[in-house]
Amino acid sequence: MEEKQIVDGVSSQEFMGLKDISELLSMTRKQAYYITKTDKDFPRGISFSPKIKRWRTSEVMSWLDSKQQD
Numbered sequence: 001m002e003e004k005q006i007v008d009g010v011s012s013q014e015f016m017g018l019k020d021i022s023e024l025l026s027m028t029r030k031q032a033y034y035i036t037k038t039d040k041d042f043p044r045g046i047s048f049s050p051k052i053k054r055w056r057t058s059e060v061m062s063w064l065d066s067k068q069q070d
Helices: 018-024 029-038 057-069
Strands: 046-049 052-056
Touching: 018 029, 018 057, 052 057
Parallel strands: none
Antiparallel strands: 046 052
């Protein structure tokens, strides 16, 4: 993950991009993208623009924890 930056009290590590998610899950970006689109339990991302979407790290980690319990 990228270096932590804080702007107006919000840490950049509070959000993950698709690259971060693919690295966390040890898969390609294409596979991670497929999961974000098809897994009904995967957290909804936040769209900052039509081409920029981020996910809250805490929500992704909670989703991963729920998958590990299955």
